[in-house]
Amino acid sequence: MEFEAVIGLEIHVELNCRTKLFCDCPNNPGDEPNANTCPVCLWFPGAVPRLSQEALEKAVLLCMGLGAQLQPRSAFDQKVYYYPDLPKGYQLSQAHLPLSRGGGIDIMDENGKMQRLRIHHIHMEEDVAKLVHEMEGRQPISLVDFNRAGAPLVEIVTEPDFRTPYQAMEFLKALRTQVRYVGASECSMENGTMRADANISIRPRGSNEMNTKVEVKNMNSIRHVGDAIAFEITRQTAAVHDGKPVILHTRLWDPDKKVTTAMRGKFEGPCVPDPMVPVIELSSDWIEKMRSRLPEMPAVRAARFVSRHGLTGEEAAFLSADPDVAGYFEELMSEGIAPRMALHWLTTQLLPALKERKQEVSASRVTSQRFGALLKMLSRDEINANAARETLTCMFENDDSPEVIVGARGFRQVSDVAALESLIEKVLGEQTEAVTDFHSGQGKAMGFLIGQVMKASGGKANPKMIRELLAAKLS
């Protein structure tokens, strides 16, 4: 019998707010352990939680970016369970009345078909503390770091619409792009600001049954999510073939051995409305005000890049994936740079140069104005491509305008007819053999002569003009 997988994702996104969700402690989990704590996030007796306005706004923007329907009333519940990273015994989470319902992301599946993957709901919750296990001499010790306790999280729970690991990976990539766009989170699985758990079950292909699912955790890259799901599908399929039942439990992905291992029975504690955090009521006026803060989303931007600037769908999708890169491209457009030239120089020169220098496009000293000025000189034939590349290297080292750099370094292209003609005379006098070859019909002799003239000019000659002048001279 052939099986297919039914997969749903639960994705935690840590919002990049200045403070934690219910107190004013800095939201910097990486600081000195337990530096960012107060009676609220340590849950000391007498503390009263206060919902952060910034967290609510960022969560709302995130929901809007994913096309979700914001709920006029949402509320926090106590998700009751105990673990040493949650010593107060419950986590504040929106279990019964989530912030939004619905929404989804369109992806291109492995067969090149557009597919909508639906979101069931999105809710806010607080993060738990971090456990650190160390050795003190020969004695194993366990420590609790509360810097992360109370950090603002959003959980995105999808419908079980996924059938393949590929779809899950594409969904996560698109989700990451969308959330970065609204500015709510960096969404880095490597740094733990995005964590994805997968619920996987299998069934005979074509049937509608929903079988016992297994939850897989601990994947710290999008690739690992794909690998873990693929492994789990194979494991469950083999188990069913062997007549073993699939039982509800949680498994951990081991990235080194590339296997999942059983962790614990899945425990679902009760969720009780929290009596201290007030119900969140969103008025339609406020929602509209927030909507006006929503940037143009990547899919819309990509469509505009295609229609207005003539890019291909693939090029447009690439550019719009990163809001900073897309913004940079648009600034080049408003500087009047030709779209194809801008795309080419941005993707083949600037972005690799930034990556090599570990710089962000938004924080680089090569601003769109300076880069635009460089491309303008190139398009006006004031410099050639080689000189442009060299000038770009200099632009990373100082803040001079490209004009100044070109002038100071003598990169300016020689387009003066008289100067070029005298260079050509000189070269033709020296390279008599090549001139003979040319006249006997050897086409590559032309290229050689152009190269010699270029060399004589110190690399600054306008190659188009050399070709024209040489052709006239030799005819």
Added chain:
Amino acid sequence: MDSIFFHRHFEETVLPDGILKGLKIAIQPNISVAGWPTEAGSGALTGFRALEDATLYRLIREAGAYVCGSTRMSEFGFGLTGSRAGKALISQEADVELVLDMTGESRLAAAGASVCGLKPSWGLVSHLGLIGLIPSMECCGIISENINNIRIILKSVAGPDERDFSMPDEEIPDFEPKGVDPAKIAVGILTEVQDALPSTEQNLFRREVDDLKKQGIPIRELSLPDFPLFMAVHQVVGSVEASSAAGRYDSVRYGRRAAGSKNWNEMYLASRGAAFGPLLKSYLFQGAYFQFQNYRAYEDACRLRARLCQQMEKLFTETDFLLFPAFRRGLSEKSLSLADTYAQFAETAFANVAGCPAFYIPPVAEERVGIQLAGPRRSDGRLLNFGEYTQNLRRGGH
């Protein structure tokens, strides 16, 4: 001798001038005062010292009150077992006591000391720094022989706190003392409440009602057939909230840690097992039962609570105040079972469920009993004025 005070504080600083200047107030060790031992009567908080002042404490201090210490309390303020609330008034060591009220504790403490006691409207006073058990029902009661003391304390602590968002955004009552025109006041008593009393208590309460009627206060009988459900709702919702709240007081990060455990999960379990007293344990088990085994009953109780609140609101459109008995029964020093504890609060728990203010007025003579008045939410000022008028009448009329 078992002392009244859990912690004594002898003031050395000069107190600010304010409406509470000269007033000596005893609090309970569940109201946070930075640096004071704040154990809330529980082994789970052994050795815990509050890190910052409760808003309530800060406000009475700013108004000039002298806080002379905290009195011994029942575990987390639930019930009266182990509580010395009211005793500092009897021994004249304080003019006013602040007593947490989640089932009626402050009103029965007032009854024990034969003084007046107000449980304010829920949400009128900040919860910040209050170590509680049932957040949606409890608030700090104020007990004193002098009604004006209660009035000026409530006036100094009532109002929004930007650090407690749980407070509803509602109007603050007017606390100015005002005369009462009995011709314009309507008072009701509930048939179901009277019917549930044993006959001796029925007669005692009936005498108080008749006495007030004779003094010219119009009292008529009203009906609220669902009244017994107040206690049922309290038992379910209260214990569920307590189960979470007490879970927070883990007794590990402060307090005692149980020794000899193999790992920290065992250590947590053992510490909690050792931390709580028998009454609280049975209360928490009850809450855990509804959380884990019978969540449906909890949801039903929440719906019932909303319905009961509506019914109370409707009653208060027909009458200004409701008159209740408030018998202090079955009090002994030994610890009580959960069922006995609930029985003590049969006539007081309704106000905690509905969040409305309730005011205990002590008996005016031997062989007479105290009474309890309740008003709609945020009627605290009017309730105090009417209570004061009633008490004067009763005294004069005797």
